[in-house]
Amino acid sequence: MILELINGPDDIKKFSKQELTILSQEIRDFLIEKISTTGGHLASNLGVVELTMAIYLAFDLPMDKIVWDVGHQSYTHKILSGRRMEFDELRQYGGMSGFPKRKESPCDAFDTGHSSTSISAGLGLAQARDVLGEGHFVVSVIGDGSLTGGMAYEALNNAAQMKKNFVIILNDNNMSISENVGGMSTYLNSIRTGNGYLDLKKHVTDMLSRIPVIGDTLIDRISRTKNGIKQLLIPGMLFENMGITYLGPVDGHNLKALTRALREAKKLDHAVLVHVITKKGKGYAPAENNPSKFHAVDPFDILTGKSKKEKKVFSYTDVFSKTICRLAKEDKKIVAVTAAMPDGTGLKRFSNLYPDRFFDVGIAEEHAVTSAAGMAAGGLKPVVAVYSSFLQRGFDQVLHDVCIQNLPVVFAVDRAGLVGSDGETHQGIFDLSFLSAIPNMSIFAPKNDWELANGLEFAFSLDSPIAVRYPRGEAYQGLEDFKAPIEYGKGEIIYEETDIALLAVGSMVSTGEHVRQKLKAEGWNCTLANGRFIKPFDKKLIDHLAKNHWLIVTMEENVLQGGYGCLINGYIHEHYPKVKVLNIALPDAYVEHGNVSLLRKGLGIDSDSIIWRMKKEYLDMERQNREWKDKMK
Numbered sequence: 285m286i287l288e289l290i291n292g293p294d295d296i297k298k299f300s301k302q303e304l305t306i307l308s309q310e311i312r313d314f315l316i317e318k319i320s321t322t323g324g325h326l327a328s329n330l331g332v333v334e335l336t337m338a339i340y341l342a343f344d345l346p347m348d349k350i351v352w353d354v355g356h357q358s359y360t361h362k363i364l365s366g367r368r369m370e371f372d373e374l375r376q377y378g379g380m381s382g383f384p385k386r387k388e389s390p391c392d393a394f395d396t397g398h399s400s401t402s403i404s405a406g407l408g409l410a411q412a413r414d415v416l417g418e419g420h421f422v423v424s425v426i427g428d429g430s431l432t433g434g435m436a437y438e439a440l441n442n443a444a445q446m447k448k449n450f451v452i453i454l455n456d457n458n459m460s461i462s463e464n465v466g467g468m469s470t471y472l473n474s475i476r477t478g479n480g481y482l483d484l485k486k487h488v489t490d491m492l493s494r495i496p497v498i499g500d501t502l503i504d505r506i507s508r509t510k511n512g513i514k515q516l517l518i519p520g521m522l523f524e525n526m527g528i529t530y531l532g533p534v535d536g537h538n539l540k541a542l543t544r545a546l547r548e549a550k551k552l553d554h555a556v557l558v559h560v561i562t563k564k565g566k567g568y569a570p571a572e573n574n575p576s577k578f579h580a581v582d583p584f585d586i587l588t589g590k591s592k593k594e595k596k597v598f599s600y601t602d603v604f605s606k607t608i609c610r611l612a613k614e615d616k617k618i619v620a621v622t623a624a625m626p627d628g629t630g631l632k633r634f635s636n637l638y639p640d641r642f643f644d645v646g647i648a649e650e651h652a653v654t655s656a657a658g659m660a661a662g663g664l665k666p667v668v669a670v671y672s673s674f675l676q677r678g679f680d681q682v683l684h685d686v687c688i689q690n691l692p693v694v695f696a697v698d699r700a701g702l703v704g705s706d707g708e709t710h711q712g713i714f715d716l717s718f719l720s721a722i723p724n725m726s727i728f729a730p731k732n733d734w735e736l737a738n739g740l741e742f743a744f745s746l747d748s749p750i751a752v753r754y755p756r757g758e759a760y761q762g763l764e765d766f767k768a769p770i771e772y773g774k775g776e777i778i779y780e781e782t783d784i785a786l787l788a789v790g791s792m793v794s795t796g797e798h799v800r801q802k803l804k805a806e807g808w809n810c811t812l813a814n815g816r817f818i819k820p821f822d823k824k825l826i827d828h829l830a831k832n833h834w835l836i837v838t839m840e841e842n843v844l845q846g847g848y849g850c851l852i853n854g855y856i857h858e859h860y861p862k863v864k865v866l867n868i869a870l871p872d873a874y875v876e877h878g879n880v881s882l883l884r885k886g887l888g889i890d891s892d893s894i895i896w897r898m899k900k901e902y903l904d905m906e907r908q909n910r911e912w913k914d915k916m917k
């Protein structure tokens with residue numbers, strides 16, 4: 285097998301044309317086999333096999349720097365740089381990441397995960413090279429979906445000023461996770477199909493022919509120049525007019541054409557964009573036929589393409605999806621906004637039912653938030669459905685455009701908490717902190733499916749901004765008998781005892797219930813309270829807990845800094861200095877990829893770790909009491 289001879293970045297350069305063709309097939313077979321077992325991002329990776337091989341043939345890694353936008357398509361790059369043997373542990377706890385990581389390999393020039401950063405990062409690497417007087421090449425590889433993100437345009441605008449070589453590869457597969465959207469996508473499509481050129485050519489010819497006397501002469505003269513009217517209307521004119529040389533479109537599955545185009549690109553002394561046309565899912569029929577489904581997959585059966593997951597769970601996303609459609613049926617002012625995630629956020633159903641009230645803005649979270657603010661100012665009731673980690677992009681827009689004006693925008697913050705195998709870049713563990721810092725913002729976290737549906741209904745009745753945050757995966761259906769009506773800023777007591785109070789929000793209420801049950805079996809009696817609102821938190825509830833318990837255990841799936849525990853600490857320390865508080869939250873650190881249960885254990889927020897920490901707190905308290913009594917003797 286040729287693949288087995290690849291142990292480092294230069295190895296691919298040894299092979300003949302025929303061997304390289306065999307290698308591309310071996311890589312595809314390898315990817316399908318491995319991802320069918322571990323899960324991961326399949327379709328995008330199958331699409332860039334030849335492109336990645338061409339990059340390795342045309343450039344010298346790790347000296348030359350390649351930046352992969354999002355990084356979900358970097359698996360062939362991982363194979364060619366010598367990480368083939370690590371694919372059995374792909375995206376697993378302690379195993380290889382699904383994204384480029386500088387700490388993983390010198391061939392990973394820049395860490396990615398969120399979209400549309402590659403041109404900025406690549407430009408920065410090229411500028412560092414030039415200031416330091418180095419001579420290597422820098423290449424940014426960006427997809428057509430990622431080219432809908434605002435950062436990419438800021439970077440292109442800046443790249444146009446480059447006085448040295450900087451290569452941008454546009455990997456255009458005419459897809460984001462779902463169908464790509466917007467004007468740039470239409471423009472690329474016109475280049476891909478050639479229609480834009482033909483239409484424009486006809487348009488210009490018609491226009492010139494209407495100029496009296498000299499019109500026909502002009503057409504004749506231009507037609508006799510080397511490329512005729514094409515010279516005026518080359519594909520990629522938009523980039524050319526900005527000052528970025530456009531090469532392409534190139535067939536992204538033709539290794540020879542790709543390598544030639546990249547070698548041409550290296551010769552230029554400024555920024556150059558190589559437009560490569562690929563097929564998402566290439567070489568595996570189920571993925572070619574349904575690239576959205578095979579964008580990110582759980583383990584699957586190779587023959588049928590069917591998921592091996594035993595049963596499809598009813599997720600919080602499903603609850604959101606159904607509830608928002610029900611609410612929108614009753615209230616015609618409800619509109620929904622997504623930044624390129626109609627499937628992931630569950631808004632697909634809404635888009636089918638209410639296409640005129642649905643807005644997919646591309647991978648543009650900042651714009652999603654501000655356009656929703658505009659809609660709210662215009663009298664609508666927008667919901668922005670967004671993953672927690674991607675909302676980080678829209679922080680200033682939430683603050684500056686929504687909250688200062690106190691506009692009624694509902695943020696449906698999905699994937700809040702640990703998400704698992706995507707790792708550091710995707711964990712939704714900061715939203716409580718960054719949202720709670722913003723005046724006028726309210727934050728609600730449901731304990732179960734019922735509370736999410738009712739919390740959303742409540743959110744639309746509020747005339748100010750509110751975030752409803754819920755985790756990835758299965759919706760908790762326990763504690764279903766506890767349905768205290770949702771009131772603004774009010775929590776609920778689920779079980780009332782004395783001594784110790786477990787005060788949890790969101791996903792941690794179910795963990796709190798496990799802790800309570802386990803400790804009850806050991807003879808401890810704990811109160812279990814559901815905070816519901818992180819902001820404003822329920823002061824009366826905290827007063828009640830503080831007056832009746834010696835220990836309050838706050839529980840959240842968010843970093844401690846600025847989160848729920850921090851807010852409660854401030855209040856208790858000020859008003860009840862003798863009451864102890866134990867904060868169960870995530871540390872001031874990034875959390876790597878892995879199975880969520882393993883991560884929870886490792887981070888000390890699973891029920892056993894919490895019990896251990898509570899017992900330690902109890903022993904400390906007893907020791908302090910003993911020491912105090914001894915002193916008083």
Ligand SMILES: Cc1ncc(C[n+]2csc(CCOP(=O)(O)OP(=O)(O)O)c2C)c(N)n1
Binds near residue numbers: 357398427431
């Ligand atoms: C800021 C941000 N928002 C959303 C996403 C989710 N996301 C990951 S890949 C992707 C589509 C990217 O499309 P494209 O760049 O064309 O790559 P392709 O998947 O087609 O290979 C999206 C929306 C993200 N990673 N980052």
Ligand SMILES: CC(=O)[C@@H](O)[C@H](O)COP(=O)(O)O
Binds near residue numbers: 461706
């Ligand atoms: C690369 C990326 O950002 C998305 O593909 C993400 O991995 C999807 O995550 P979910 O599987 O949680 O929808």
Ligand SMILES: [Mg+2]
Binds near residue numbers: 429457458
């Ligand atoms: Mg794409």
